[in-house]
Amino acid sequence: MESMTAASRPLLDIPGTVAALRASFDAGTTLGIDGRLEALAALRRGIVAERSALERALAEDLGKSTQEATVTEIGVVLAEIDHMRRHLRSWLRPGRFGLGAVLAPGSGHVLREPLGTVLVIAPWNYPVNLALSPLVGAIAGGNTALLAPSELAPATSAALARLAARHLDPAWIRVVEGGVEEKTALLAERFDLIFYTGGGRVGRLVAHAAAEHLTPTVLELGGKSPVFVDEGVDLARAARRIVWGKFTNAGQTCTAPDHLMATPATLAALLPHLRAAIEEMYGPDPRTCEEYGRIVGEAQLDRLAGLLDGATAAIGGVDGIDRAARHIPPTVLVDVSFDDPVMDEEIFGPILPLLAVSGPLEAVDRIRAGAKPLTAYVFSDDPRTRRLFATRTSSGSLALGLTLAHVGAVSMPFGGVGESGHGAYHGRASLEAFTHAKPVVSKPLVPDTLRLVYPPVSALRRRLVRRLLGG
Template sequence: MVDPSYTPIDEVQKIHASLQASFKSGKARDIKYRKHQLLQLAYLLKDNKDRFNEAAKQDLGRSYAENEILELYVSLEQIKYIFDNFEKWTKPESVELSIYFGARPRIRKEPKGVVLIFVPFNYPIMLLMSPLAGAIAAGNAACVKVSELLPATSSLLVELFPKYLDPSLYCVVNGDVAVSTKLLELPWDHILYTGSGRVGKIVAEAAAKHLTPITLELGGKCPTIVDPRVNLKVAAKRILWGRTSNAGQTCVAPDYVLIPKDGEEDFIAALKETYLEFYPKGTKEPGTIARLPNRGNFDRVKRLLDDTKGTVVLGGDTDRETKYVAPTIVRDVRFDDSLMSEEIFAPILPIVPVNDFDEAIEFINARDHPLALYIFTDDSKLKEKVFSNTRSGSCVCNEVVLQIPTPGLPFGGFGASGNGGYHTGKYSFDIFTHQRSTLTMPNWMEIALAARYPPFSDKKSRMVESLSSPSFPPRDSVLNPRGWWRKWVVACLTLGVSLLWAQRRKLIAH
């Protein structure tokens, strides 16, 4: 039976055309209008908090408290920050003075147009509200494709959007792969996709046909290096929280731990102690830990767990009927283990012993650039070594996941984990904004610019050179600064001696 909230495929093109027409009307350019829509977006969440909590419980088995912490409050904070600050972001920017200063060079902040936002199943509110708030603040029209894996949440969004937001500029599309495919056939002014790398390639290929700019957030395996000299209890609490929140279905969750062999035992002991503190009554009771969205995802995770050659030291229980996977710790996992073959996206944490930190860095660098990389250490030199010798979307020391809600930090991948930064404040505004260059050249500048016109001559060439040809320090001054300073001192002394000698000859002449 087809979900009644699904968008009919033959309506998709009509929605696209309607959004294009509404955007061209210009009403989204008005700052007061944008502010009103952002307020409506906030009250859409505030007025319906309990309904969103219940929908998350039905779709993902999340408790009300976890849903509010992970999704609702973070989303409201993001909307409020954008609401308070976006007006100043829309102001034209001046540029550095140049020979064209009289032309008043400026950068205008203009909307890209009609944008398409794909929302994943794991955080259907936070990963909708943050980019949508940025798109609204930037003056765009937006089409939001919600996940068909979450019938309760997606149906609620379909119901509420037209009640709170202007339906001529902001709409929700719900449906399966056929609907997504139809959306991707159309020309958009920007596409933001969050999800798997496999689908990300499909989105990128479809966007290329229209030369549509895209932002991809694709996840991947996020490594965590643990220095055994660190406070292992604190490290265990933060890592286990990051791995088990939302049943491990967080794109920046620590996916596996790399730790020197001599520290593995103590770290596992700290994890076991933390587990008992987090879940004194276990995790099978509904609401204790979230569930996977469907049995297809469950079967994939179960297969990874069944095929591991590591040793399960904690958890390991599963239930296909309820899509339950217990928080699980697996020790002595090898580099080629099933748990290391792909992003786990479940509350399973492999512990991978290494000989030293150099081997850990080498292992990370031999694989796709991760969306996030974590290191737990109090050694500033080790931290700098990891930061400087690896590449990732973000790099965090002694914490996990919290780089996402931190104001002022962009969120995005690198290489196989995605491209483009968004999610917090101005970055969500910027990805949906076209920075348009402008000049207004006055007639009186004609004197300075007259040399550009033919017929050309040596005099005109010298004039252009005097106005615009830059000067540089000597070619070896950067690589050999001491040599440069030595030559400068010698030159000054030579000039000084020459002046003194000339002055002496002048006095003798008189």
């Protein structure tokens, strides 16, 4: 698939683009619920019409199979749109609340109002899903939106730009392609929300730029999402779920299991099941398997290869790297220490270190000693162990008995905590992220019960106010 390079792409008037979207919002283009539902329907029609082009682009950029593109990219967005369109009217219905005795007979309700013009900066690892899923919330919330796809997935970026140009209203949504220069120019503009998905280093730059305009942000970052496998679980079934969650998209997933902890006996028993699951899913030579993805680029491949230097691989390893094919095999490392280089940063690739712990208490201590992960995974049949991880660890989400699949649940708020990000989206949480819950209060002028608190205040009124306020 052909895509324009940064040098050949025409320069875009970014301030003018942002101003046009803001003028469109100020004109009320996006306020009506019927209009929002139609814009969501147009996005859905566009995805369906451009599906083949999106699949080809994902294959070119990341080696994604049609099945993986459906399960982790296109199908997730279509489900998100359908869920939002089904519930939008009820979610936008004003919620009533009381004002208390002193303000009686007053009333109040919460009105969800659009924020304005928003910026969505998407990453390269799920370049369709993580561009369009937030866009669903932006449209549903009644905002105009500027979408900035990742330049590291150039074929998909171009496909998204074509989708928007052919199927979406430019008064509502526009796409700006480009790299650091274009993103820097975008961040110099004032938006009413910036939604960023990516790594923590760039996330800090986004937050700093947003602070210049006091712009709120939703930051979907990452971290070292741990897995704990308890004694006594069905290791064959657990291994299949761990292998699928870890090696989907060649491990380039912010919620992929980063490393696995278990007792030495459990690790020894689990290893052959991991090997069997890898061969079952990807064959004896994953390089020839169309269901196994590719590393996005040379820099990412070099970084991952560096993590394998000096490491002991029980499965895969450095000898299986094919640079021309951007291939690193599913790799399982053994004899790993918590002080090893592979534990210094989020791996974000097809490398799974196995680390020995004495049991669930040490695993919890190890998690608590590091930055809060985006997700933590636990395989245990013991309710006490499950409760221990639920109450004693903090993470964006906790998944018991599965990996990765929970992120596709459109009804589940998904987001990070601490260094793994802040803010949540999907389903109703997306609508809440892209709107402001504005309280609207009303009190008739007669009777004027507020006279109770107008000065001068008599001793009788003081006692009455204290009683009304519970004091």
